[in-house]
Amino acid sequence: MTELLSSAQMRAIEQEAIQSGAATGLDLMERAGKGVVDAVLAAWPALAADPHRAVVLCGPGNNGGDGFVIARLLRAMGWTVRLHLFGDPARMPEDARHNHDLWAAEDPVLALDAATVFTGPRPDVWIDAVFGIGLSRPVPGEVAQVLDADAMAAWEQSHGIRRVAVDCPSGLNLDTGMIASDTDAPEPSGKAGRATMNTVDLTVTFHSPKPGHYLAKGPILCGEVRAVDIGLSDTAPERRSIMEEPDPERIRLVEPVFRGRAIEPRTWLKSVMAKPGKAGHKFDFGHVMVFAGGVGQGGAGRLAARAALRTGAGLVTVLCPPAALIENACQLDAIMLRALKEDVPLDDVADARVTGFCMGPGMGVTPRTRKLVQEALARRAGPRHRRDPVVVLDADALSSFAEDPASLFPRTHARTILTPHEGEFERLFPDLGSSQRQGRSKVDVVREAARRAGCIILLKGVDTVIANPEGGASVHVAAYGREAPWLATAGAGDVLAGMIAGLAATQASAGLLSVAELAVYLHVECARRFGPGLISEDLPEQLPQVFCELGL
């Protein structure tokens, strides 16, 4: 997994390098600028053949300083560069000011406004170095006009211009992935934030990617993200193994990468999933019970059950009210079926070998659902198991506690995982949901929710955030070449809940957060493998081929 660094962590690493004498701020800025130029030429090798035109937009801080370095390096390659500055050079930080002066000694520093920028000739490359991690408020109106998605149409064939962002498209908050004008917070400047922000083709960031590249608007705006090495060493207190819970000080990006290097997905899968012994018995791979709804309400539970079985659980049983037995029996074969009468306690039907419960899809928002959830949460490890059964709570199992979430949290435990979508999350954590809309990072709110509930929380979305009560957090995004828009289909969440229950119920040695990470990854892989036209029934059916393609 790649570890994502917050702005504060990035600053601390830079400061340590500077204070230890390993590099000066100027060295780092020079390497950053060179890293951007190299990344541009690597992305579009044809640009290296002969000199081209560039527009470089610089801001008042060190992001602008990087811009001045880039402009100077391109000029040295014979390029024609028009450089525009927002801000007063006299007030720039020292290193940025130094690079400003090197540029200004030979070429003009133009104003950064639409009239000045778009009356110049059309560039081949557009470099946005206005704001980076230092963005502290909405982008001022005159800069916003230049960065507006439609503004480039002032040039003919503007779609052919290669757009590059330094650290991030200016206006994107690298901790939250939001743009200031997206949030409910009033804008202190009183000026309207821009409605549309220019997307770029390539974002070049330094040392390590940041959460904002993957959260919220980040994946829409950044194009492709390249992290370039600027010679900083990583001072993470301890780098953990892929199957351990993540370092609570860091945020982990869910992808088959470990310690910065791509690994075979097979290595990742094998480290998380149960290792089948040669003489494995079905009970060695766990028994998941999935609760289905009443007559005509069983589809969601059956989808989850199918996903749990395909993911590797040895046995899966659907529990349903007696009236729904025939309906379910007509649809299930390998999945077992048991009736659960209204007044019968869960212990009467679930023996000690049950290692996982998947609850919520189609169950109904009822007092009975609440009671069953409470009973499942009270279960403890059977004699043959090291761990308590996992309890995955989704959909109606969560909504059944919407009136009184505080009555759920004393019962949830470290082997519980809640898988809400945004609406369900906000019903359980109203204050956290609204603080997110006001600009708080999705990672921070999910971390706090996990702490409050004392269990794992997986908040679904194109950007999915998972956190555990210790502060460990990971982000998975269905973007950057792993888009799966057709996953927005009825029942896809039920399948995910079943996949998590199926993987976790095998009692693999990996922690539950690692299991949830893998389930989210597999879920998207299944959707991508099937492609457009996907319906939720198709998802579990892709698993055998996905496992095979990932080398399992």
Ligand SMILES: NC(=O)C1=CN([C@@H]2O[C@H](COP(=O)(O)OP(=O)(O)OC[C@H]3O[C@@H](n4cnc5c(N)ncnc54)[C@H](O)[C@@H]3O)[C@@H](O)[C@H]2O)[C@@H](O)CC1
């Ligand atoms: N030595 C270093 O610190 C390095 C920093 N690097 C670059 O430096 C950047 C961070 O530099 P800074 O901390 O100076 O931050 P930025 O350059 O991102 O922006 C800070 C400046 O912008 C102003 N500002 C912020 N939001 C504004 C708004 N909405 N409207 C008007 N003004 C606004 C601030 O008052 C400050 O002057 C990184 O993103 C990266 O590009 C790289 O060169 C690597 C080395």
Ligand SMILES: [K+]
């Ligand atoms: K920028």
